[in-house]
Every structure is written in structure tokens, then in C-alpha cells.
Amino acid sequence: MAERRAETSSPLSGDRVHQSLWSTLRRDPKVLFAGGFLLLLVLLAIFAPFIAPKDPLEQDLMLGTLPPAGGSGYEPGYFLGTDDLGRDVLSRLIYGTRIALLVAFIAAGLAALFGTVLGLLAGWYGGLVDIVISRLVEIWMAFPPVLLSILLVAVFGSGVHSVIAAIVIIDWTRFCRVIRAETMGQARLDYVIAARTMGYPKLRILIREILPNVLPVLVALLSLEMGIAVIVEAILSFVGLSVSSDTPTWGGMIAQGRQIIYQGWWVLTFPLMALFATVLAFNQLGDGLRRALDPVLKR
């Protein structure tokens, strides 16, 4: 085995890791599509005021419940129709990406930060540290997440900060468990033992040797978590616990559309599709990154 390896292992070729990661991703149509879609969403969120055709809050009861393009009574300029208050659905959809992505990035990022730090400590130091952190995770996971998040937001009061806090408080356990297991796996490998025989401090080995090798898992997990955060935000908006109703959110639009589904199906359908596509894109990207990063490092 080892001899074969030695023969076939490639000669030097500069930055092979980055090249092969990029070339793997480039050949993966799902990742390309998901990544492209998410990039588009980010651009929409940033440049919403320039892209949205109307003011998302402007009401015009004379133009209430207009159908999207192609429907009878379609009003030019309201491409995806209007809701019962005469607000432009397309513009609200575009502005809705702001809250969705804000929550996705910040909440998932903070959950990853806390979970990873605790997971690394538990997996590396073991013993009492591991027992305390692991039991904490288990107790935490015994609570039903949606119920807990509604409870938390009810306690903190509604608003985007509370939504982010709720997601972080609930979902750090996901990262903690996976990173702990990955850290324990890495800690058994020879390169960590070699570093120990060099007499490096334990914390340094954890940060400089182990952390770079759990990053691939972390990146994949982070992408999946962003999809989850988008859903949680939509759920909380749906039950009216997220931002105040004068900020357009997909969850809020779905809740509103549900009430007038017989008069205007489009008010419900388009935010649902946006939500579905966004979560799918995050999941596909996460899967693709995991596939692409694994073989490079497990080689």
C-alpha cells in the first residue's frame, strides 16, 4: 500500500489544493447553480432599493390583490401582482431577502462560533471539560427547537436581534457535537502526536494543527445551518414574532398570503418559492462543499 502510494503520489505542482478544490466545485453543476443563486440573492439584498420596482411599503387600496403578469386585470409595473393592501409582491420579495440573509449569515455564523469553540475544547481536552459540555448539549437538545425558539423570542421580545439570538442559542449544539467528534478523530492522528512530541502547548496544537483540519466540516455545516436559519426566521415571522410588520419578510408574506389564498394565490406562492429555493441552494452548496473538501484532505 504505502509503496504504491509513494510511487503514484504526484510531483510538485504549486497550489494543488486550491486548484483541485476549485476545479471540483466548477465541475459540480449543483454547486455552481446553488452558489450562483445565493450570490444573486446577496446582490438583491444589498441593492434592493435600486432593483425593486416599487416601494415595498407603499399601499394603494385601489390596486389591491392585482394578479401577476399574464393574469386578467394585470397592472403593468406590478410584475408579480400585489397583496390585499396593494403592495408590490416583487418588491416585498426583494426586500425580504435582506432579513432572510441577514439572519442566515449572522445567526449561523455566531452559532458556528460558539459551537465550534466548545466542540474543540470538549474534543481536545476531554475529561471533565468534555463531560460538562457534552451533558449540556444533551440537555439542550432535549428541548423541541421550534417551541424553544418561540419561547425565547417571547421572553426577549420580538425583533431581528431576538430571532438571531434564538437561533444561536438553539443551534450551537449542532456545531458542538460534530466538531467535538471531528476533533477527537483528528487528535488520534499521527500528526497531532508528532506535534505533541515537539512539546508545543496543548492550546496551540488545537488551534494551529487541529482547527485547520476541521474547517472543511465546519464550512459544510455552516452552509446547511444557514438554510435552517432561513427557515426558522420564516417560521418566527409567520407567527409574528420576528421583525415588526412594516419590514417585509418572506415568513410575514406567507402568513398574510395564507389569509387571502382564495383571492390571490400569488401572495402566498412567490415567497414560498423564494424560501424553498434559498434553503435548497444552501443545502446543495453545503453538500457540494463537503464532497469537494473531503477527498482533498482525506487523501
Add this chain to the structure above:
Amino acid sequence: MMTPLLSISGLSAISLRERGAPILRDVSLSLARGEVRGLVGESGAGKSTIAKALLGILPGTVKVTAGEIRFEGRDLLTMPQKDFRAIMGSDIALIPQDPQTALNPGRRIEAQLTDGLRLRRGMDAKNARERALSLLAEVHIRDPERVLKAYPHELSGGMRQRIMIASAFSLEPKLVVADEPTTALDVTVQKQILRLIRGMQEAHGTAVIFVTHDLGVVAKICDTVTLLYGGKVIEAGPTAAVLSHPRHAYTRALIAAGPRYDRPDAGLEPVPQAVFDQLQAELAMPFSSEMNHG
């Protein structure tokens, strides 16, 4: 006579997993400065356990029950963790068995090779890099600039082992422990690596403990040899003396079991059962009997 660099005396260890089965039985050996000592034995003879005890990386399932490992007069087993860490890497370094896994797959060679220099010797990044380049040249790596930029998986097994050797010698340690450094390598590369270790050892005046199961390797590079079986020292002495006039039947049988390149048709001679019976009787004898009580 000077005090030995390393002296292991009465070292005994048991396995916590196999109901206290002895792994090392009263092992003693000493090593002078600049000496290359072969630690030979079959699987389970305890040669790796000695190396791991010395390096402080014994698995949690093995417990040292008696003995001491004195390095420059101080017992490694009982000294404070802080002092031990100061010695590791700096005075005692490891050349690991498998260069495929001993380098961190996620970091460039430069980072891994300069860590010790910057952290333990206080060099700045530029000086550490210079030193790393000269170390790579010393282990006969062509194009060291490029190797520094590479990740481990871009290099061949022989290259990686050269890097591990460079790394082990980078802090000018007094003792290098080589844990079967050639077993994971291609046969043609093995010889070069052996020669390289011997060359580095001579150039730096470093003492080496060479763990191996191959008497042929011992004959090539070791000054002295300690032969183990079942965690017990069977025979020890200068390599030439032990190999040409083995005193123990097991040593004789092992030498006979090796391939004879001068007589390829002779075939391999297995170690006779009588020798194993004798070994078992000896292991059961003096102090191991009290350990097997109950």
C-alpha cells in the same frame, strides 16, 4: 566516565486493557551521547512502548508501574509537565513511523517546519525560513523553495520522511527517537533514508534510538543493540558483537531467520519452537511470576 545521556532503569509497564498483562518487564538500558542504539524485537516486544514512554505519548491503556527514565540525570516520568515540554522537541525529538500521516495535511511544509524554530528558538519568520531552507538542503531535497510552499499530499513518501528528519533535527536535539522510520517506505527509498539518518546523526553528534524489527537495518546503522522479547531485554551489547557472537538462542534463531543474499536458494529458517518455549519459561521466571498472581 561521563554520565550517560539517557538511562532507563527497571522500567515496567502493564496493559490496563488486558487485565494487567505486562508489556515491559524490568527494562534497563543506557545511551551515551552520540550513540546509535537499535531497539529490536517482534510485534508486541515492547520496543515501541519504550519509545512512547520516553516521548510521553503512551496511550491511556498502558501504565508504567515501576522504573525511571533519566535524561541528563533527571527523571522524565516524574518531572513537572512544564519542564518535560521544554525538553520535548528541543532536546528529544521524534522521527515518526509513517510520514504519510505524521505531517499535518492542512498546513504547508513551511509552517510545519518553522513552527519549532519560531516558537522554541524565538526566530523571526525570515530567519526561520532561511534555516528551514538549509535544513531541507541538508536532507538532500532539491528545490527546497518549492517544497516549503507545498502541502504534504503533494510530496512523495520519501520526501515527506526527509522533511520529518529535517524537522526532528531542526532544534539540534541531543536525542532523536526514530520509530521504525523506514517501514512505511518503498524498499529503494529505505536505504537512502537510513543513510540520511546516520549522516545527520554523525554531522550533529546526536544520539539516536532506532526502533525496528529488522536486524539488517541494525547491522547497517546501529552502534549498539538491545533485543527485546515479550517486554524483556533478551540481549544487549555492541552490534558487531551481538550479531557475530549471539549469546541467546533467540538471537541466533533470529539471525538465522533473516534472508541470506549470498545463498538465495537456502530459504528462510523459522525460529524453532524450542526457542519460544525457552523464552516463555524465562518470561514466567523471576519477577513476572508475582505479577501474574490471581
